[in-house]
Amino acid sequence: MSETDAVQTMLKPLRPDVSLHEVTREIAFIAGIRAGCAQLEPREGRPIEEIETPIPK
Secondary structure (H helix, E strand, O other): OOHHHHHHHHHOOOOOOOOHHHHHHHHHHHHHHHHHHHHHOOOOOOOHHHHOOOOOO
């Protein structure tokens, strides 16, 4: 699905009086999810073992 198709699909169920601010916020939310999924697909993420550090006592 192209980005244009994704936006059109997202806009269809919105109520007619929705504000531009709400539409922008929804688009930003969906864009963030798509970006996160794109990072996971090629395994660009890091394993938790690399990130975790012991907490000093």
